[in-house]
Structure formats: structure tokens, C-alpha cells
Amino acid sequence: MVRLPKKERHQQLMKMIEDNPFITDQDLTRMLRVSIQTIRLDRMELGIPELRERLKLMAEQSYDQVRSLPLDEVIGDIIDLQLDRSGISIFEIRQEHVFSRTKIARGHHLFAQANSLAVAVIDDEIALTATADIRFVRQVKLGEKCIAKAYVRSISGERHKAKVEVFSYVGEELVFQGHFIIFRSKTESGGEGVEHEDSH
Amino acid sequence: MVRLPKKERHQQLMKMIEDNPFITDQDLTRMLRVSIQTIRLDRMELGIPELRERLKLMAEQSYDQVRSLPLDEVIGDIIDLQLDRSGISIFEIRQEHVFSRTKIARGHHLFAQANSLAVAVIDDEIALTATADIRFVRQVKLGEKCIAKAYVRSISGERHKAKVEVFSYVGEELVFQGHFIIFRSKTESGGEGVEHEDSH
DNA sequence: ACTTGATTAGTACCTGGTTCTAAGAAGAGG
């Protein structure tokens, strides 16, 4: 049984741990046919932490992710906002926003950006989307930065509706447009007879 | 120093572990002022695994999530699907889908469910939303289960468009409706001159 | 022959537990 040269073993070891971080040194000795000390020396050289540390790290990462989720009440970063007038937000299409096969952004993310912005631009305690009429003008791909611009077109009196138009661009190109009707509460508390409002 | 009754201590212990799963029994003895054996008996009674098991579980969950992400190309669980005809999906509104203050679902999640379903119901390799005309009929709250029903209304020849209507209900009540126009590729590969398609 | 790098063996020790046995303390019921 000819053993592998050290470098190759290191390569294998890294790969094995990468695609199964739950593996113990004991398991690795069986698979690589070297002593457990060798495995440990290898991990040291490669700077790979022990099993428990690996799991702890993974757990911490996922924990932090969960805790930072509540922050994203707005999809995309708002970079300009004039309440009841206009707003701009930017949203980068990342891996998690695209269809894995085609790398084309899933529409609800573009909608979410536009919708969030349309709601944010309304200066009120509670603002909910009532209707939306949207059009996906061209597909947006992985890595592209989508810039949404919202304009408040009218704020009608009695029933507290606002019309908001949103145009999203990648560079100069229009990729999405939407007309939103947003219901807003009274500044005081919130309306009687607001039956057709909705979330966003 | 009067110690807490057992039930209260159990309450506290559960809460403490819940909002810091990285805590050791040793730490807990200091905070609850009981012996480490008591802590361990308590964990046993409550069925709370040891620190390492907790971390391992978290790590496994996040690992599985990452690996299963490509699966959730559809938002909501599809419970019935007749390709090119109709489909039904169910989607439970959870904490992460609502505005934290009002507990009302954010519209883009309802849209995402409907849109996903509209795309899924089209029997084609590539199907992308072109336009959508949607209406949020009433707000949906935390904990409600949203059932979306999609009907394919027409499939037009040359340009490969399909019209899909989606109605979402909570119980008997209509909460959302949308008319989608979906572009589809040719079954073979995918068309030349498809310039207005989009993601969903 | 001497040195160096790679590998293996073995021991002591660590953390964060489990499992089991045993012994006090505290209150309830007789």
C-alpha cells in the first residue's frame, strides 16, 4: 500500500473536510490510511480547526444570520428619500436571488425592492400596498445592480390613497416598472373603513 | 438567598438557553445559583440536549438549508399541479414574513407565492414573468395559511405567452388576486427574439 | 556518517459533558 505524498494528502484532506465538516479525525485516518497524529499535524499545517470548533463556527454563522434578518424591512438600500415625493434604492442581485440554472433574477425580488420603496416613500405610520400593476421589461442577471426610483404621483384626500410609480434600472436600461396604489393610515392612528389595504 | 421554585427555574433555564444556545452548564450554575447536577437534571427533564449537541444541530440545520436552497425555487408548498392547467400551493405566514410592528404580511411574499405558482404551472423549461397585474384584497396576518390557486387561461401560439390567473385565499376569504403573463421558451431550446421576458 | 523531513506512538491533560450511586434537606402525611 503506497501512501500518497504529503501534498496530495493535504489536498484530499481539505476537500474531505469541506464537503463533510462533520467528519472526525478518527474517520479521516480510516479514509486516508495514516495515523491520527498525521491527520492532526496536517490540520495544524492547513489551519483547519477541530471538529467542535468547526461546528461552533457554523452554528454561530447561522445564528448571526437569523438575528440580522429583522433588519431587512426594506429590500435594497435606500440611498435617497424625500417623503411623499420620491425615493431611490439600490439592490444587488446575488446568488440567492436568481434561478440557479439560468442565473436570472426571480421576479419577486425585483417586485420586493420596488414595493418596499413605494411603501417607504409614503410618510405615514402604516402604509400598505393595495394594488400593483407591474411589468418586467427585461430580465436581470446575477451580479447586476438594480436601481429603483419611486415617484409619488398623487395623494388623494378622503380615502388616503397614494399613487406611486416605480422604475427600476440596470445602468441606463429600464428593467422593471410598476404602478402602486398605497393605502395609508391617518397620521393620528389609523382609519375606520380601510378594507382593501394590504401588505407589501 | 431564597432559591426559585423548580418550575420557575425551568422557565428561566429554557429562556436562557433559547436566547443563548452557546451557554454551558457551568455558566448556568452561576446564573441560577444551583449546582451543576441540578442544571443537568433540569435539562434532562426538559429534554434539552447538551451544548455540543445543540451546536451540532444548529450546524446541521444551516448546512441542510444551504444544500436545499436550490429546492425552494417555488415559494410555498405545491400540493396539486396539473401542468398547463392549474395548480395549488399553500404558504404559511410566519414571523419572518410580516412587518414586526403590525404583524401584517409583507406583500411581496404573497406576490412571490402567486408568481412562483404561476411559473410552476407552466410546463416548460424556462418560464419567466412578463407582466403582472395584482391586487391585495385584504391583509394577511401572522399565522394565517395562504392557499393560492392558479388557472392557466390561455396559451397563445407564436410568441409563447401564457395567461395565468392566481387567487389566494385564507380560508374562504380572497386575500390576493393576480393576472400574470408568462413567457415560455420553446420546448426545444429557447427562442430567438425573446426580449421582454423576465424573472419571477 | 550525519542530518533532515515525515510519520507514528504514547502520555498527560482539557472541556463539557453522561451515568450512576449516595447522601442530605424540606415538606407532607400519618
Added chain:
DNA sequence: CCTCTTCTTAGAACCAGGTACTAATCAAGT
């Protein structure tokens, strides 16, 4: 008062999965 039960604490043995360190062996290289 005694006894029974529940709760709590103590302690020892053991375990997984390591770290840290020492030492021995082997195979080349020069």
C-alpha cells in the same frame, strides 16, 4: 414523632474528541 417523597447536591467513573508535548522510527539526501 417517624416515614415517605421530592428536590438538590456531591462525587466518582467514564466518554468523545480533541491539544500539547516528547520520543522513536524510517527513508532519503548530501
